[in-house]
Amino acid sequence: MRVHKLTFAALAVAAGLSLTACQSDDAGTGKSDPSSAPTASSASNASSSGGSSDTDSSDQSRAKATTGSSSGGSSSGGTGTGAGTGSDASTKAGKCRTDELEITAKDNTIDGDPNATVVVEFKNGGGRDCTISGYAGVDLKTNAGTVSAKRTGQETSSAVLKNGKSTYFPVNYPFNKTGGSGVRITGLVVTPPNETKSVTLDWPGAATLPVTNGSGSSVTVGPVGSAGQGG
Numbered sequence: 001m002r003v004h005k006l007t008f009a010a011l012a013v014a015a016g017l018s019l020t021a022c023q024s025d026d027a028g029t030g031k032s033d034p035s036s037a038p039t040a041s042s043a044s045n046a047s048s049s050g051g052s053s054d055t056d057s058s059d060q061s062r063a064k065a066t067t068g069s070s071s072g073g074s075s076s077g078g079t080g081t082g083a084g085t086g087s088d089a090s091t092k093a094g095k096c097r098t099d100e101l102e103i104t105a106k107d108n109t110i111d112g113d114p115n116a117t118v119v120v121e122f123k124n125g126g127g128r129d130c131t132i133s134g135y136a137g138v139d140l141k142t143n144a145g146t147v148s149a150k151r152t153g154q155e156t157s158s159a160v161l162k163n164g165k166s167t168y169f170p171v172n173y174p175f176n177k178t179g180g181s182g183v184r185i186t187g188l189v190v191t192p193p194n195e196t197k198s199v200t201l202d203w204p205g206a207a208t209l210p211v212t213n214g215s216g217s218s219v220t221v222g223p224v225g226s227a228g229q230g231g
Helices: 002-032 040-089
Strands: 101-107 115-124 130-132 137-142 145-148 159-161 166-174 183-191 199-201
Touching: 101 183, 101 199, 115 183, 159 166
Parallel strands: none
Antiparallel strands: 101 115, 115 166, 130 159, 137 145, 137 183, 183 199
16 A cells, blocks of 8 residues: 555656656747747847938938929029020110121212212121111312212111111212313222221212312212112
């Protein structure tokens, strides 16, 4: 009977020890399972990755904002340039300069007229439109000195002379019907309106003027634009 009690006691002790050992193994196994909890290294990597993502997003936002600002500035600058070009195109044409004009003269006397006529042409060869108005200065060079033409007194108007186009004015002078040799004409000096530079041309009209008594010039000049191509 005592033997049976001892045997039962021994079995009970062994069963208890076995149960304790199993529980220890299960607990140890749970602690060593890498999938059950993140390691310190994994947590650190996750934190670092999250920070990098936020930084990249912030940098990208700033880059987009900067690009948008630059684009807007460029567009505004282009508009300004266009406005400047329009403003330049609307400015008035400058006055015609002597060096821009091709100046020629030809006889245009018509039978039956009381006076002889030479027509002077101003052709715009300056490569731009220009403004011209008023009277040109006209002097006849003679063997007795210079004879300055007198203005007719006609009203003048300002006009834009297109590039490549011409305008004309007349120089009127009396026929030499005195029977004498008169005053011999050797050249024509023309100064465009509002200019100081002159051009000397060959005289295309009659060879002489009648001798005057000194009461005034017998040569007259009309305003620019007062004669057509034919006179």
